Amino acid sequence: MSSRKIFYPVEPIGACFPDARLAQAWTPYQCIGMIFDPAVGLLEGTIYPELVRPYEPHPHIPDEIVQRRMLGL
Amino acid sequence: MNKKISQQAKMLREIMSYHFKAVDLTLYLDTHPSDVKALAEYNHTTQILNNLTAAYEQCYGPLTVFGSAMSQYPWRWIEEPWPWQVEF
Amino acid sequence: MWLYQKALEYPVRVSGPNPRLAKIVLEQYGGSDGEAGAANRYLTQRYMMPTGMAKGILTDIGTEELAHWEIIATLFYKLMKGVTPAQIKAAGLADYYANHGKDVYLQNAGGVPFTAAYFATKGDPVANLVEDMAAEQKARATYEHILNLSDDPCVNDTLKFLREREVVHFQRFGEVLDNVQTWMNTKKCF
Numbered sequence: 001m002s003s004r005k006i007f008y009p010v011e012p013i014g015a016c017f018p019d020a021r022l023a024q025a026w027t028p029y030q031c032i033g034m035i036f037d038p039a040v041g042l043l044e045g046t047i048y049p050e051l052v053r054p055y056e057p058h059p060h061i062p063d064e065i066v067q068r069r070m071l072g073l
Numbered sequence: 074m075n076k077k078i079s080q081q082a083k084m085l086r087e088i089m090s091y092h093f094k095a096v097d098l099t100l101y102l103d104t105h106p107s108d109v110k111a112l113a114e115y116n117h118t119t120q121i122l123n124n125l126t127a128a129y130e131q132c133y134g135p136l137t138v139f140g141s142a143m144s145q146y147p148w149r150w151i152e153e154p155w156p157w158q159v160e161f
Numbered sequence: 162m163w164l165y166q167k168a169l170e171y172p173v174r175v176s177g178p179n180p181r182l183a184k185i186v187l188e189q190y191g192g193s194d195g196e197a198g199a200a201n202r203y204l205t206q207r208y209m210m211p212t213g214m215a216k217g218i219l220t221d222i223g224t225e226e227l228a229h230w231e232i233i234a235t236l237f238y239k240l241m242k243g244v245t246p247a248q249i250k251a252a253g254l255a256d257y258y259a260n261h262g263k264d265v266y267l268q269n270a271g272g273v274p275f276t277a278a279y280f281a282t283k284g285d286p287v288a289n290l291v292e293d294m295a296a297e298q299k300a301r302a303t304y305e306h307i308l309n310l311s312d313d314p315c316v317n318d319t320l321k322f323l324r325e326r327e328v329v330h331f332q333r334f335g336e337v338l339d340n341v342q343t344w345m346n347t348k349k350c351f
Contacts (some may be wrong), residue, residue: 100222
């Protein structure tokens with residue numbers, strides 16, 4: 001189908017858990033950078049390039065399915 | 074796969090892309106209320122969206138009711154196609 | 162109060178009728194990790210959240226999940242459009258059709274009806290938010306399974322969109338969890 005761009009996630013900057021304690025789950029805060037144009041964002045599923053996560057098939061998926069994935073099916 | 078889509082679907086698609094940008098910005102602002110750049114971007118997007126919506130509603134009737142948009146006569150809200158019927 | 166906008170969140174297209182795939186996508190309509198479960202989970206958890214940020218995010222993501230719920234129903238509607246009973250029988254949907262015709266029904270891909278037992282409201286903001294993060298991961302994984310089963314590239318565009326939304330929602334819930342945990346760590350609770 002359309003040529004898929006590869007996005008390399010940038011390491012998050014900003015608050016790095018100043019109040020973190022043991023036995024709690026903490027998530028890095030996103031810091032907004034550039035954002036996609038609306039039409040592109042709609043196709044990507046988000047306007048934030050750093051949150052784009054294209055689907056890579058699980059390594060144990062049978063070869064014929066992997067082939068179909070690579071053919072864009 | 075490049076079949077012609079209707080003028081209505083084209084206008085709707087543009088609204089959907091700006092609306093989606095506003096949705097993603099809304100979620101970001103909910104957790105980043107002090108982000109000046111994001112808020113400016115959200116307000117700018119909302120302005121564009123309001124204009125696109127007004128233009129669409131002139132041609133095809135209200136996109137929202139319950140008091141948030143007006144309708145020509147006769148009541149256009151019930152007109153087809155409904156969203157799940159639109160061919161893109 | 163909810164306002165309905167007469168437009169989908171994403172332009173849903175299908176390549177053609179496909180009752181086999183229609184039944185599979187129902188997993189995200191009325192399944193345990195589907196959009197109806199997500200919407201109800203977030204919209205019921207929001208009432209007792211301790212911060213405005215948590216109430217806001219749960220309301221907004223819950224509302225967006227309702228829009229996704231509509232998208233799945235649209236997929237089903239379009240995939241079943243013009244399908245004959247003979248084609249339905251050949252695709253293995255005779256039992257569904259006998260009960261529901263071509264109506265969309267709140268069930269998973271295996272025919273199990275939706276239930277509130279699929280989600281929890283635990284009376285604890287941290288437990289609720291961590292459940293929400295787990296729900297987003299389960300939904301993402303389910304979309305990946307459905308992508309593996311799908312043979313329609315148009316449907317895949319919609320599925321990839323919905324899968325990416327789960328990734329974004331996970332990030333937002335993580336940020337809200339940071340906020341709520343900070344609030345709880347600094348608040349004196351008696």
